[in-house]
Amino acid sequence: MRSNNPAFSRNEAFTRGGYATFDVQTPSADQLEDQYSMPSPVRERAMTLEDVVTRTGIMFAVLLATAVPTFWGLVTGAIGLGTGFLLTFGGMIAGLVLGLVISFSKKVRPGLIVTYAAIEGLFVGGISAIYTLRFGDGLVGQAVLGTLVAFGAMLVAYQTGLIRATGRFRKILIIATMGYLALGLINLVSVFVFNQPSIWFDTGILGIGLSLLGVTLASLFLVLDFDFVEQGIRNQLPQRYAWSAAFGLVVTLIWLYLEILRLLAILRGSE
Template sequence: MRSSSNPAFRNLPRGAAQYGPNVGFNQPQGGVPGYGPPQTSAGAGDRPMTVDDVVIKTALSLGTALVTGVLTAIWAISQLPVDAAGRITGISGGVIGALVGGMLVGLVISLVIIFKQKPSGPLTLAYSAAEGVFLGAISGLFEALYPGIALQAIIGTAGVFIAMLVVYKTGAVKVTPKLTKWIIGAVVGVAILMLVNLITSFFGFNPLRDGGPIAIIFSLVVIGVAAFSFLLDFDQADRMIREGMPSKWAWFAAFGLMTTLVWLYLEILRLLSYFQND
């Protein structure tokens, strides 16, 4: 299986040969001649994975994150102290706790899923819920400062996701080994730059995140890299389907897509904040 920039898709086991070939995102399903073989009659617990499995699991994960995120954002806004003019005067400890707690819990669960290399619906949904709390707390803060920014970020994230899905399905951009290496290299490069910028920010030098021209360009680059990472996510899920991996692995595909969605949303939210009036 081809490498991916998403750690969730690395070192996956090979598909179950006993199921035979299956059809992926770019191939219609069913037993009509020319459209791939019909599905086997294996039990629901070990039948081959299908596109519908990936769509349903991803929708459940995304829905969990959205519900917890919206509820957390509403709560976070209500917890922020304001002055008589309605201006935010600080950040409550509860909001900080939700932000840090959601981030750490999500990180721990993601590491468990990645290193365990086994699909788990409960863990994937727990990860989505934790990320929802994390994103909700951040979104609440940004929304209180810049009303409407969270919805704009959600629309932007959905737009990029749909656009890249169309690009993948139409074959406008082929996922080749060369492109895969380029995207992985770009992800690693972005991660290194973020780490260096984080370290230098402690010394008052924060060019990649200060809202200036360089920061805007960097955010656009990161958004582009995250967008192209979707192509690798789609390709890996497609390969899992065509190799006949059991349906439970759709949870793993959903987890991989969720990690990229979270990354993209955060970067779009940050970019939008650069253009807001103080």
């Protein structure tokens, strides 16, 4: 089973074979003798759930450290709209690039992961302010609460076995997500090239349905993330991989938050 979250799917450490199965070769007699004559290396302790939770908390603390000032500055007018635009969409692009670098890197890079959280905070704070200015107060708090509720529900569903990360589950989820992303790309082209209204913010049944689909897909991806964190712990990965696990969870939670925020905005706009 491989997660579609790039933080896990590109990392063999989170597969069921585990860290201990990498490039296993039978040593020769001379190699064994050399190994026994060398001093025993200090082995990095295995990753635990507490390590993952701690590093996830660190990432969110850093994210909030940039998101809150950006949000507050835009809402109160302390940050101009031009500067706010650059911070928001500059953070989005930079976060996307840095996220891809982290996902495709063969090494765990805590510095880049923390930097990603800081940059992503600019985008999250900025886009949250834009929604607030457009649709009114209270939207962000409701989206945060909705994200926490969805996270808790998926965690309970996973732990109780109500939803299992089976091969069929993964295939259906990937196909649905690919279709969702393809539709988003087509919509983007129609808006900027053909000057058509965006169906992504349609206040009718179509817009609400698409938004509900996005929330559902993001929520279900949490199940895959939980599964691969569990496999990493079970395979006794080195402690540094807790950063990769935290990165994967944060990426999915940000996606979920943005989908819920958009759904709430559509529902408020249709009133």
